[in-house]
Amino acid sequence: MKKKDKKEKEKLTKKQIIILIVVTIILGVICYFTATEITKSIIDHKTIEENLNSDEFDSLIQLDTVSDMSLEDLINNYNELSDSDIVYESIEDNKVSVDNIEIKFYLKDDNNVNIVSINFKNKTSKVKELISNMIIASNSNISDDTTELVYDRVFETLGNTKDQKSETSEFFQYQGLEFSLKEYKDSNYKYSFRIGRIVKEENSDREDKEANEEE
Numbered sequence: 001m002k003k004k005d006k007k008e009k010e011k012l013t014k015k016q017i018i019i020l021i022v023v024t025i026i027l028g029v030i031c032y033f034t035a036t037e038i039t040k041s042i043i044d045h046k047t048i049e050e051n052l053n054s055d056e057f058d059s060l061i062q063l064d065t066v067s068d069m070s071l072e073d074l075i076n077n078y079n080e081l082s083d084s085d086i087v088y089e090s091i092e093d094n095k096v097s098v099d100n101i102e103i104k105f106y107l108k109d110d111n112n113v114n115i116v117s118i119n120f121k122n123k124t125s126k127v128k129e130l131i132s133n134m135i136i137a138s139n140s141n142i143s144d145d146t147t148e149l150v151y152d153r154v155f156e157t158l159g160n161t162k163d164q165k166s167e168t169s170e171f172f173q174y175q176g177l178e179f180s181l182k183e184y185k186d187s188n189y190k191y192s193f194r195i196g197r198i199v200k201e202e203n204s205d206r207e208d209k210e211a212n213e214e215e
Contacts, residue, residue: 065200066139066176068112071105077137082130099126102189103134113138115196119189123155131193138195139175146174154181154193173198 072088079085084098094105106115116134120127132147150172157170158181169181178196 064173064176065198068110068199069138069197070111071107071113074105074113074116074137077140078133081133081136084130098130101127101130103130112199113197115194118193118195119191120193121188121190123191131195135177135179135195138197139177141175142177150174150179151193154179158183 071091071094075086075088075091086096086098086103090096091105094107096103100121102119104117104119105113106117108114116138118127118131118134128148128151131151132144135147135150136142136144153172154169159167160170161168165185167183172179176198178194178198180194180196182192182194184190184192
């Protein structure tokens, strides 16, 4: 007959018990924070998806109009929102630089703002903040959440159209403003975020012109 070896279980010493408890606590803490971060990531991702499928995003492609705004009024609105003020008198050739970010203003014949082009080399929190402030300065009815949604969407849709020199995002329209992003393959500034104004008078003239053409 084969004999089975029986090994008596050794009892843990007090020191071993303390070490085991400490290790268990440490592992428990690590597992807790890991689970929290994973859950937060899932929630954040779900929130983004909900935003993109929300009525607010649908409205980004709905046409609306705004009134004309002078460059000086736009700058004053921007300075009320930003810590980095733009000195109106320092604008030359309709361009100004803020923290290595170039802001170029395209004006109409009446010197009201038509398009604001924000040109930058890399995505940074400073760029995102400046774009958000410039959007709200252009239309104070737009919220911070909307500016963040616009910012994310133009980058997500970058490459919607392409040519040899650049790629362009989709165009989004919301509360009288139009947003788009262009990425250049060879330029001093890699990105150009554009905020266009859809003005009532221009919209009315366009509709009248189309009506006349149909006649």
